[in-house]
Amino acid sequence: MARWTGEWLSDPRPGAEEPPRWRGERLGLPEEGGGSVARGGARLLALVLDLVAASLLTSLFIRPDLQDTATMQTYNLWSVAVWAVITVIPVSFFGFTLGMAAVGIRVARLDGAQMVGVPRAIVRGALTFVIIPAVIRNADGRSWLDRATGTVVIRTR
Template sequence: MPRWIDTWLPGSSPTTPAGDHPGERYGLPAEGANAVAGFGRRLAALTVDWLLGYGVTALFLGAEVTSSPFTVLAIWFVLTAVPVAVFGASAGMTALGIRVASIGSEPVVGVPRAVLRTALIALVLPPLMRDADGRGWHDRAARTIVVRTRA
């Protein structure tokens, strides 16, 4: 039975039952390339992207990087949203072998959905609220799913 939030959250499929493995309802394999990426791999990719944001900010601000968290957030936002919109993966995602795939027939995520997805990640809570397919609220709102690019 679908939860109440499934009825209004974009990208949800409350009428389709969960399968035996995450991503089965979207036609994804259980293991290997194109399988749903695990939480640990996604968290590691986010950490890499966040550290890159700090590094780029430190190049411009030097030692004052710790006194400007919103600048770091803005740099991280750009370093994440732009490559996800164009290529489907940020630098951290590429390093960890994952990418953001669009649910549906679109070949790329696109700018509006990448910006929405990244903004919701910045709020911290949406990625922690996950469904049976491992999709957080940010992925459901943007109609995306994170998959592995290699085994």
């Protein structure tokens, strides 16, 4: 019977499965280069670039005013909505956002399907918004949101 922690904690028993030599080995992914598991820094940079893009797009319609709390609340709500749209739609159909494309990473399904799909992209976006599931990773470099959606973030170059 599996422990409630699943593969997140190593199994101290003798004869337990060997830990992977590199992130993604158990998934059949290469150690380095295109197709290997993306590092956390690249994922974070892509998220920051997407947040900046959402803020800039929102600024085209709502002028931010740091002195006006009501305006900034409206601005922030619209920025989150814009971020959700520029994240969910591209990931659903293409597997990457503008920020992901800039840093050379994309989302891939483990079952080999070409498109991530709208339901998976919505779950990924919602869990990214919560932050904690996106930060905690297992030995394969997959976060909780990757495991929940059957995906992995890989390098494209």
